[in-house]
Each structure stands twice: as structure tokens, then as C-alpha cells.
Amino acid sequence: MAKSTKKALEQFKMETAQELGITLAQNYNGDLTAKQAGSIGGQMVKKMIEEYENKMQ
Numbered sequence: 927m928a929k930s931t932k933k934a935l936e937q938f939k940m941e942t943a944q945e946l947g948i949t950l951a952q953n954y955n956g957d958l959t960a961k962q963a964g965s966i967g968g969q970m971v972k973k974m975i976e977e978y979e980n981k982m983q
Contacts, residue, residue, distance in 0.1 A: 942969050 943950045943966050948958070955963075 938970060938973075939966060942966055942973070945969070 940950055946962075946965055946969060948962050948966060950958075950966075
């Protein structure tokens with residue numbers, strides 16, 4: 927994965943976590959619960975699908 931892509935995904939993850947009220951550290955986040963981590967990932971996927979569907983219209 928290109929550095930710019932990885933950086934963009936990391937920023938997207940941080941923004942999504944912030945919207946959900948979950949605090950993420952820059953490096954280690956092993957103290958997150960599975961529910962919190964799943965919420966972040968799930969919300970990211972939901973946003974990506976919505977963006978794709980909007981582009982298709």
C-alpha cells in the first residue's frame with residue numbers, strides 16, 4: 927500500500943473514531959474494546975459504501 931493511501935486511511939480512521947466519541951492514540955490502541963474497534967471499522971465501511979453509491983448516481 928502506498929504511503930499516501932495508508933496515511934489517508936489512518937486519517938479517515940481517526941476522524942471516524944472522533945465522530946463516534948472514541949479516543950485513538952497515534953500508535954498503540956490495544957486498550958480498545960472489540961466493540962469500539964468494530965464500531966470504527968463498521969462506520970468506515972458504511973461511509974465508503976455511501977460514497978461509492980453516491981458516485982454511481
